[in-house]
Amino acid sequence: MKHLILGNGPAGVVAAETLRKVAPADDILMVGYEDAPPYSRMAIPYLLEENIDEAGTYLRKDPGHFERLRIRQLRGRAVALDTVKRKVLFDDGHFEHYDRLLIATGSHPVRPPIPGVDLPEVQTCWTLADARAIAALAKPGARVLQLGAGFIGCIIMEALAKRGVQLTVVEMGDRMVPRMMTPKAGGMIKRWVEDKGIRVVTSAGVERIERGSDVGSDAPLVAGLSTGDRLECDLLIVAAGVAPNVGFLDATPVHVAKGVLVNDHMETSVPGIFAAGDVAEAPDLFTGAHLVSAIQPNAADQARIAATNMARDSVHESRLNGVLAINVLDTLGLISSSFGQWWGEKAEAGGSGVEMVDEGRYRYLSLQFKDDVLVGATSIGLTQHVGALRGLIHGQVRLGDWKERLLANPLAFVDAYVARSQQPMALAR
Template structure:
């Protein structure tokens, strides 16, 4: 059987290796679009900091890893998928047939519709090529403006700050990390970052970028006009699925998959950022673009492609972020549900915050800041859907008792895990 995998990021690599473990003699073709060996985008900030070299971003350090596993690698973009004839057309014109296809092409940066976005000195921070361009400019003292203070933006922010640049961050939302943090938590992160010498504008847009003076002139919606050497666009990502427009696969925001990661075509599977899968908490479709979710989906898809049987319990929203030493996290339905109860505790002087969201006597979501001891307990109670009983009232009175609640319900969790 011939397995073709589109995308050689973490999901594609894990899937290829899993198929090889289960099917030693099947043909596997792994297709990636960049010149570099398979690498982790999440390692790029560490490259910018200088903690690792480019080789340090590679997913597998042995140059012969894939050839030893008899996994064929190709550098190409897929331009068309034809489910009826089981063929993939590449940008080189080559047509590859498959028995099973995995689409794991990940996300791509959203390109904001801003005048001047294509000027030299304006870059996303998504590929190794982007990182090389940023490294040339982001030297100590360089003036840098970053558009976006979401999850990815905050990771980039930390890397830039470590290089001693003069950094300004512009975020459209009313707080930092608005898709991950509550209003109070996002506001505390902003205060923390500003105390580190970084200028942060929220509720603000970049309206135009022009060449001028000794660099780039950036006009903001708040009336400010800033001269910088480098603009980084970190305004979000979207599934990289444009090449599937004529495939007749079921696609909404992402590729629709079932609990086995199978698409609307029985011979095609999808994993990672391209998928729209079932949310663990709500049962509704969700694009959950985080690497742990991509890894789980890749293993499930690969197992099923190889003739086994594996299913997901649903994609759980899990976000853990380190912003200049301040750890924040959110899990599940962190924004709560209509009619649900919540409890919130804040210690702003210590940059500590916790909020728990309940639906009847179940913990369904949580947000925390500056508190790290209980992160596993929060995830455990949400993921097990355990009935809290009297512990709900105890947590409503004191949400910092989350570890005690977790330990008290350990037997139920063990049963769920088993």
């Protein structure tokens, strides 16, 4: 049987390795479109900080790793899929046939439709090529404008700050990390960042980017904000989010919404075609609604499940329990995290919550419940035992009278985890 894997990021690599374990005699072909070995995009900030070199971003450090596993590699970009003839057309004009197909094509950075966004000094930060371009321009003292203060934007911001640039961050939301943090938590992160010497402008956007020489400035670029401000910069980095790579699936029967829709076997609407990672839209742990969760742990879990099912002729045994949103962020030394439905449930649906705020010490905790189950949490400045929050949420642990205790004292979540999640094991004995 031939397995064709489109994408050689974390999902593609884990899937290929899993397939080799469960299908030792099968043919495995993994395709990536960049001129580099399989690497982790999450390591790019460390590359910009010069803590590692490019080889340090590689997912597998041994050059002969894939050859020894008999995992063939190919460079190319999928441009069309024929689900009837089971073949994929690549950008160089050649076809590859398959018996099982895994779509692990990942995402690409979104470039908002801003006049001037294609100027050379305007960069995204997503590939090794992007990192090289940023490193050439982000010298100490350089004026850098970053568009976006979401999860990816905050990771990039940390690397830029360590390069010694003059950094301004513009975010359209009313707070930093708006898709991960509550209003209070996002405001606390903003204050922390500003105390570190970074200017942050929220509830604003970049409306136009102009060549400095065209508007009477010595700077390479001048950015016009929705606030009316005009900022001179040597480099503008767009960190306005990502979108799944699904264009090659146009006119196919593979169902696509935001990403490729999959069931709990990670199989798409077309039998024999699977998807995993940033490109996959899988069922949520609590609601069953489909969502894209573009984080590496989820990508690895989905890839293992997809690969295990790809190796079987008909029986699907491996299932995804459900996607749990997980975000852990280090923003200039301030650790924050959010899990599950951190925004909470409506009261009429059984939702309730509690918030603990310590502005002076940059400590924050929000717990969100549905009935007596913890469904979401947000934290800042809490680095010990925060995994207990994930455990309670992922296990959908019924808290009983511990819910009232947590509403009175949110910091007792570790005690609640020990008391309630270990109880079934104790009774089993």
